[in-house]
Amino acid sequence: MVATTEVIHQRPESFTDVHTHYCPGCTHGTAHRLVAEVIDEMGLREQTIGVAPVGCSVFAYRYFKMDFVEAAHGRAPAMATGIKRVLPKSTVFTYQGDGDLASIGMAEIMHAAGRGENITVIFINNAIYGMTGGQMAPTTLAGMKTTSSPFGRDVEMAGYPLRMAEILSTLDGAGYVVRRSLHDAANIRKAKKAIRLAFETQQRELGFSMVELLSSCPTNWKLSPQDALDFVAEQMTPVFPLGDYKVNPALESLKV
Amino acid sequence: MEETSIIISGFGGQGTLFAGQVLAYASMDNGLEVTWIPSYGPEMRGGTAHCTVIVSAEPIGSPLVRRPDVVVALNLPSVDKYEPLIKAGGVMVANSTLVNREITREGINSLLIPANTIAEELGMVRLSNMIMMGAMLALKPILPLEAVKKALGEHIPERHKKTLPLNYEAMDRGYQFAVDHQ
Amino acid sequence: MAKELLKGNHAFAEAAIRAGVEAFYGYPITPSTEFLEYMARRLPSLGRAFVQAESEVAAINMVYGAACTGKRVMTASSSPGISLMMEGISYIAGTEVPAVVVNVMRGGPGLGNIAPSQGDYYQMIKGGGHGDYFPIVLAPASVQEAVDYIGLAFDLADKYRAIVHVIVDGNMGQMMEPAELPPMREISETAPDWAVRGAKGREPNILTSIYIDPVDEEVTNLRLLKRWKEIEKNEVIYKEYELDDAEILVIGFGTSGRVASSAVREARENGIKAGLLRPITLAPFPTQRLLELTDQVKRILVVEMNSGMMLDDVMKIVKGKVPVEFYGRMGGVTPLPDEVFDEIRRVSQNTGPGAEDPRDEWIPRLEKIIAGDK
Ligand SMILES: Cc1ncc(C[n+]2csc(CCOP(=O)(O)OP(=O)(O)O)c2C)c(N)n1
Ligand code: SF4
Numbered sequence: 001m002v003a004t005t006e007v008i009h010q011r012p013e014s015f016t017d018v019h020t021h022y023c024p025g026c027t028h029g030t031a032h033r034l035v036a037e038v039i040d041e042m043g044l045r046e047q048t049i050g051v052a053p054v055g056c057s058v059f060a061y062r063y064f065k066m067d068f069v070e071a072a073h074g075r076a077p078a079m080a081t082g083i084k085r086v087l088p089k090s091t092v093f094t095y096q097g098d099g100d101l102a103s104i105g106m107a108e109i110m111h112a113a114g115r116g117e118n119i120t121v122i123f124i125n126n127a128i129y130g131m132t133g134g135q136m137a138p139t140t141l142a143g144m145k146t147t148s149s150p151f152g153r154d155v156e157m158a159g160y161p162l163r164m165a166e167i168l169s170t171l172d173g174a175g176y177v178v179r180r181s182l183h184d185a186a187n188i189r190k191a192k193k194a195i196r197l198a199f200e201t202q203q204r205e206l207g208f209s210m211v212e213l214l215s216s217c218p219t220n221w222k223l224s225p226q227d228a229l230d231f232v233a234e235q236m237t238p239v240f241p242l243g244d245y246k247v248n249p250a251l252e253s254l255k256v
Numbered sequence: 257m258e259e260t261s262i263i264i265s266g267f268g269g270q271g272t273l274f275a276g277q278v279l280a281y282a283s284m285d286n287g288l289e290v291t292w293i294p295s296y297g298p299e300m301r302g303g304t305a306h307c308t309v310i311v312s313a314e315p316i317g318s319p320l321v322r323r324p325d326v327v328v329a330l331n332l333p334s335v336d337k338y339e340p341l342i343k344a345g346g347v348m349v350a351n352s353t354l355v356n357r358e359i360t361r362e363g364i365n366s367l368l369i370p371a372n373t374i375a376e377e378l379g380m381v382r383l384s385n386m387i388m389m390g391a392m393l394a395l396k397p398i399l400p401l402e403a404v405k406k407a408l409g410e411h412i413p414e415r416h417k418k419t420l421p422l423n424y425e426a427m428d429r430g431y432q433f434a435v436d437h438q
Numbered sequence: 439m440a441k442e443l444l445k446g447n448h449a450f451a452e453a454a455i456r457a458g459v460e461a462f463y464g465y466p467i468t469p470s471t472e473f474l475e476y477m478a479r480r481l482p483s484l485g486r487a488f489v490q491a492e493s494e495v496a497a498i499n500m501v502y503g504a505a506c507t508g509k510r511v512m513t514a515s516s517s518p519g520i521s522l523m524m525e526g527i528s529y530i531a532g533t534e535v536p537a538v539v540v541n542v543m544r545g546g547p548g549l550g551n552i553a554p555s556q557g558d559y560y561q562m563i564k565g566g567g568h569g570d571y572f573p574i575v576l577a578p579a580s581v582q583e584a585v586d587y588i589g590l591a592f593d594l595a596d597k598y599r600a601i602v603h604v605i606v607d608g609n610m611g612q613m614m615e616p617a618e619l620p621p622m623r624e625i626s627e628t629a630p631d632w633a634v635r636g637a638k639g640r641e642p643n644i645l646t647s648i649y650i651d652p653v654d655e656e657v658t659n660l661r662l663l664k665r666w667k668e669i670e671k672n673e674v675i676y677k678e679y680e681l682d683d684a685e686i687l688v689i690g691f692g693t694s695g696r697v698a699s700s701a702v703r704e705a706r707e708n709g710i711k712a713g714l715l716r717p718i719t720l721a722p723f724p725t726q727r728l729l730e731l732t733d734q735v736k737r738i739l740v741v742e743m744n745s746g747m748m749l750d751d752v753m754k755i756v757k758g759k760v761p762v763e764f765y766g767r768m769g770g771v772t773p774l775p776d777e778v779f780d781e782i783r784r785v786s787q788n789t790g791p792g793a794e795d796p797r798d799e800w801i802p803r804l805e806k807i808i809a810g811d812k
Contacts, residue, residue: 049634058648065642068643070646070647071502078497078499078502082500082511085504090636115489277614280443296612317698320775322774
């Protein structure tokens with residue numbers, strides 16, 4: 001049970017009634033809830049197939065009350081392609097972390113976007129490998145300490161963080177590519193609107209859609225939940241600017 | 257009929273693979289078993305292309321042979337390679353326009369035919385494969401000439417259809433040359 | 439329907455279409471590329487899915503996705519591409535969803551070459567991907583068999599929710615032979631009850647290969663093993679030639695089996711009582727039939743286009759009751775009927791006890807042949 005006293009935050013129908021396995025203060029739970037709410041609001045639950053990644057959200061399918069499959073590490077966009085092409089009327093989304101999407105699955109995400117696959121990607125950028133215990137991710141900030149960059153990410157040796165929203169937005173197959181953050185209530189509202197637009201993109205067959213969500217990993221960052229959210233706001237947003245990187249003009253007039 | 261293996265070999269572009277296919281179609285249409293297998297990959301080195309066709313009344317085992325019954329050699333490397341390998345009592349038809357030597361192997365039935373020269377007389381060098389095929393059928397009547405012509409008519413690519421009469425003539429010329437020079 | 443002269447790769451692809459394949463995901467590689475090209479031409483006009491993926495890794499994961507919808511899906515590749523696919527193959531096996539993978543094998547290891555080979559026997563038959571699973575493996579030896587067994591491959595995949603490999607070598611992909619294609623099958627619109635197509639009016643379906651609790655994984659492993667035992671009981675297929683009174687048993691699969699059949703015929707013409715067992719299911723292997731033959735024959739000759747991989751399976755079954763000998767060509771070399779005939783004749787005259795590892799006796803013979811060939 002997720003304890004909540006606010007009536008307006010009733011459990012979405014697309015959400016199951018189990019306690020999540022995420023660490024206290026982890027924003028994975030927030031992201032799940034936003035996706036479930038959007039799917040409810042759009043009435044898509046019964047036609048949606050989710051693709052879970054390898055990463056902390058490997059068990060995402062436990063929390064969504066809808067058909068779900070579990071992909072190999074990084075391959076969620078390929079698996080989603082395979083599904084969407086045989087079930088073009090269904091709604092297919094992947095939910096991926098930064099190691100999954102931007103490292104081992106770089107080829108799959110680039111080509112799914114390049115092909116303009118009508119799928120929606122929820123990209124959780126927490127600048128670290130959560131599940132395996134806090135190693136450096138392709139999105140780890142310069143100077144940031146992780147278990148595999150114990151002296152801080154040395155860009156001379158380990159290169160620079162990858163900005164996936166910017167990269168993918170250059171592709172003609174992309175219909176909607178934006179970056180949002182989950183560090184406070186106002187940003188969460190904006191994130192939800194973006195997720196809505198991403199699914200609208202898919203429903204309107206406007207091509208590939210992705211919402212990159214700046215997220216926190218208090219456990220592996222070794223910060224309190226609040227300090228972790230502050231870290232997102234203060235340290236991550238300068239490197240990963242929030243904004244709309246690609247919006248198909250057909251979406252601009254949409255009121256959500 | 258006895259199982260008969262035929263290798264058709266030459267430079268890429270001489271139509272050896274297609275000639276083999278025509279033979280395969282004709283065999284199938286006449287109720288025979290047949291396999292056609294092309295050289296591919298490393299064997300194609302140096303721009304040579306060959307195919308092995310096996311025709312039989314019985315189901316065919318191996319689609320490949322070391323010692324063929326019949327060799328149609330459109331160029332010199334093909335003669336050099338297969339002359340020693342042909343089965344005793346076998347047949348070799350070689351294109352004398354491109355093979356400037358005699359066939360010396362004993363105990364086989366061989367014929368040199370100036371296929372390119374005849375093809376030029378007909379106005380199209382690409383006909384040499386069909387001239388050679390006509391000659392081969394005179395020496396080794398696996399199938400009647402008419403049966404092979406029919407298969408050619410049915411399987412020639414659309415864009416070459418207008419050259420069909422010339423192709424028929426090429427087969428006739430090859431066949432007649434073989435009859436006259438045996 | 440009348441026979442048509444069909445090229446192997448095209449025939450397999452068309453047979454798959456007629457068996458109801460709804461999606462093909464692949465990546466070009468010689469000598470299987472024509473399979474992909476054929477699908478690229480045919481599938482869109484039928485309203486079915488075709489994607490040239492960015493890699494074999496992506497291709498097999500697309501297959502994995504479509505397999506989860508319960509629709510018939512396949513890919514085709516050749517050896518190095520199959521290596522990359524092993525990840526997805528393991529996931530498909532672990533999730534217990536049906537899929538068909540065709541491997542048109544070429545010479546290896548490494549980049550090797552594009553010539554016909556059977557060197558992927560271990561990889562295809564023994565698993566290849568990680569974890570405890572059992573692929574069904576079919577090895578047709580003619581274009582007609584390939585057409586017939588592609589259809590069967592889909593049926594078996596569906597029946598057992600299993601991965602089915604169809605393995606041929608480059609010869610089979612390239613050759614043309616008359617074959618009769620089956621009629622186009624109706625595509626069933628009803629989804630299997632486990633498939634993900636949207637949880638409309640039912641509880642959600644979850645398809646995953648993750649079992650965090652080792653005991654849950656063990657239960658899964660056991661389920662797969664018991665299913666495999668069923669497959670072993672029900673699905674063995676093989677062909678035999680001249681075995682009734684055979685004293686020399688030749689065993690070969692695919693092209694090498696076919697080449698051996700010519701050699702067996704020649705042996706018979708020369709008064710040697712040879713016969714051929716040609717497994718079509720390499721997994722499950724025709725163990726029972728081989729055991730019976732072990733009581734009948736005096737010697738066994740295994741012929742392969744690899745270093746003696748099926749040989750190991752034969753040795754395990756024969757358990758030294760009859761001397762086993764081996765003849766293989768490797769690296770993309772196809773043995774020719776006269777070579778195999780020479781071997782049968784040699785074996786028929788050999789009364790020795792047979793080596794513990796038949797390769798030990800074969801290696802010097804092969805070295806001589808290579809020296810003569812070159
Ligand atoms: C082929 C393969 N390599 C490595 C792993 C181990 N692994 C599991 S999760 C993970 C990283 C996940 O990080 P990320 O995608 O950022 O997600 P997060 O856990 O941070 O949510 C790795 C490397 C694996 N499961 N499979
Ligand atoms: S390790 Fe980090 S990303 Fe994973 S659940 Fe915990 S806080 Fe969230």
